[in-house]
Amino acid sequence: MERGGFRRMVEKNYIRYLKVIFAFGLFCFCSLSELASKEVETILFKEKGELAQKWDKLFTDHTLINFTYKNQPLSGFGLLGINSKGDYFLFSPVEKKIMQFDKTGNFIRFIGSIGQGPGEYQGITNSFFDGADNLYLYDAPILAISIFTYPDYQFSKQIHLKSTANKIFINDEGHFITFSIFNVSNLLKKYDQSGRILGETFKPEDERLSLAMARFNRGGLANIPGTGFLFVYPDKYYIYLYDYNLTLKKIFKPSHFSKFYPKAESFPQDLAPNEFSFEHTKWWDKFLHPGDIFFFKDGFFLVTVCESKGRFGKNYINLHDLNGVTYARGLEIPHEGEINCIQGDYVYILEQERFIGQDEFVPTRLHRYRFSLPER
Numbered sequence: 437m438e439r440g441g442f443r444r445m446v447e448k449n450y451i452r453y454l455k456v457i458f459a460f461g462l463f464c465f466c467s468l469s470e471l472a473s474k475e476v477e478t479i480l481f482k483e484k485g486e487l488a489q490k491w492d493k494l495f496t497d498h499t500l501i502n503f504t505y506k507n508q509p510l511s512g513f514g515l516l517g518i519n520s521k522g523d524y525f526l527f528s529p530v531e532k533k534i535m536q537f538d539k540t541g542n543f544i545r546f547i548g549s550i551g552q553g554p555g556e557y558q559g560i561t562n563s564f565f566d567g568a569d570n571l572y573l574y575d576a577p578i579l580a581i582s583i584f585t586y587p588d589y590q591f592s593k594q595i596h597l598k599s600t601a602n603k604i605f606i607n608d609e610g611h612f613i614t615f616s617i618f619n620v621s622n623l624l625k626k627y628d629q630s631g632r633i634l635g636e637t638f639k640p641e642d643e644r645l646s647l648a649m650a651r652f653n654r655g656g657l658a659n660i661p662g663t664g665f666l667f668v669y670p671d672k673y674y675i676y677l678y679d680y681n682l683t684l685k686k687i688f689k690p691s692h693f694s695k696f697y698p699k700a701e702s703f704p705q706d707l708a709p710n711e712f713s714f715e716h717t718k719w720w721d722k723f724l725h726p727g728d729i730f731f732f733k734d735g736f737f738l739v740t741v742c743e744s745k746g747r748f749g750k751n752y753i754n755l756h757d758l759n760g761v762t763y764a765r766g767l768e769i770p771h772e773g774e775i776n777c778i779q780g781d782y783v784y785i786l787e788q789e790r791f792i793g794q795d796e797f798v799p800t801r802l803h804r805y806r807f808s809l810p811e812r
Contacts, residue, residue: 477686479760481697488764488810494755495783495805502801503541505531511789511799516563517571518779519586524802525571527560534560534573536589547571547589548582555591557582562604574604581612595631603657603728605665607680613665615657618650624667626682635682638667645671645700647709652720652744656728658737666737668729672699675729675739675756688760696741696754696766698724720744727751730778732807735759738783740775741766751775755810763810771803781807 488494503510503526513526513535522539525547534547548555562574569586579600583592601614611634612627620643622636640646654670664679673693677686690697701723707715727740735758743749751774755764769775771787778784785803792798 476684479686479688481688481690481756481760481762484761484763484812487762488755488767491767491770491805494764494767494808494810496808497804497806499804500801501541501804503535503537503543505535505543509799510535513800515776515784515786515802516560516573517565517777518784519565519569519571521569522779525563545589547584548573548591554594555582555584562601564605566606566610567608572604572606574601576600595627595629597625597627597631598633599625601625602653602655605657605659607659607665608662609680611680613657613659613680615655615667617646617653617655617670620646623669624678624682626680637678637682637684638669638676640669640671642671642703644709645703648703648707648716648719649700651712651716652725654725654727654742656730658729658731660731666729666731668726668739670700670725670727673697673726673739673741675737677758688756695724696752698726698741700725717744724752728775730775730783732778733781734809736763736807736809738775738778740769742774757812761812771801773803776802778807783807 503513510528512530513528516525516527516534518524523544524537526535526537528535532550536544536547538544548557550556550558552558557573557575558577559575560573561576564572566572571584571589573582573584575582579597581595581597584590585592597614600616600618602617603615604612606612610629614625614627616623621639623640624636624638625633626635628634649670656668658666660666664677664685667676667678673690675688676684678684693699701719703709704719721744725742725744727742730738732738737756739754741752741754743751751769753764753767753769754762756762769785771785773785773787776784776786783805787801787803789800790798
């Protein structure tokens with residue numbers, strides 16, 4: 437399903453460090469946030485009016501964004517993010533560097549390089565910006581965050597974490613919130629700027645299932661500025677709302693599970709959860725999976741639901757608001773792509789390079805759509 441060079445690099449790094457990550461994940465901690473469960477509000481998703489049936493009902497003004505370097509189109513890249521000025525930050529597996537482009541697709545500069553020294557990186561799997569447009573790169577092999585400061589994006593410092601992070605963001609207080617699907621307990625952690633753990637929470641209900649799902653790298657975080665964050669875990673279609681102290685405030689869930697409100701099937705007893713085989717893939721391919729989560733302004737959030745058929749499959753979205761109202765369910769993402777990021781009113785879809793038939797080659801392409809607010 438994920439076919440680009442950048443995604444293959446990410447998968448390679450995760451597999452390479454899987455044993456190390458599992459070792460980190462075997463530590464058990466007491467979760468203070470779970471003790472506040474009596475105050476948790478449960479909200480059932482509800483539909484209001486007719487659901488959007490087509491992509492262009494909610495997403496309009498399609499723009500294809502092309503990037504060129506040395507007068508040649510760039511392909512095989514991964515989109516790391518977009519700063520508030522509209523600059524794009526890509527990783528090129530050919531150049532083996534991060535590349536910055538302006539909003540029209542013109543190359544600006546390289547940022548760092550592959551290596552083990554200051555300002556170098558080994559395997560970037562996450563990236564994000566703070567309010568000052570500083571760039572943060574999470575280097576999975578060494579469990580560290582490297583900071584490159586705006587406007588020239590020169591290397592500033594490196595922060596080492598105590599555990600891996602599938603997803604990560606920096607909140608309004610300057611703290612890092614991380615999600616690691618590789619841990620057996622306390623998948624959510626909060627760090628300060630020195631890398632010290634300030635809190636942790638969320639122990640999966642089924643340890644064997646959690647270990648089995650780890651290699652598929654699903655689940656996500658979405659920051660709600662000034663409020664907290666949304667979290668989706670791939671075992672079932674529950675959306676958790678936490679404050680920045682890692683206190684669980686709300687759980688959004690469907691009245692019953694279905695194709696686009698999925699729940700993982702029980703992991704087979706005859707399979708080892710920390711191994712991988714064709715039988716593991718067969719089990720995973722039987723059902724859809726909550727993939728990632730994104731927050732829009734005005735209280736809307738988007739959840740991706742992913743179909744897996746080996747390396748191929750379709751991706752869908754569900755659109756909700758913080759009142760639990762659903763506006764779209766099972767809306768197929770176009771271009772056989774995945775939603776990579778959301779910036780302002782825009783959704784960005786990365787279409788991976790691929791062959792159609794035997795002769796036609798489709799290069800990596802970035803598609804942008806404007807989110808049109810549905811009527812409430």
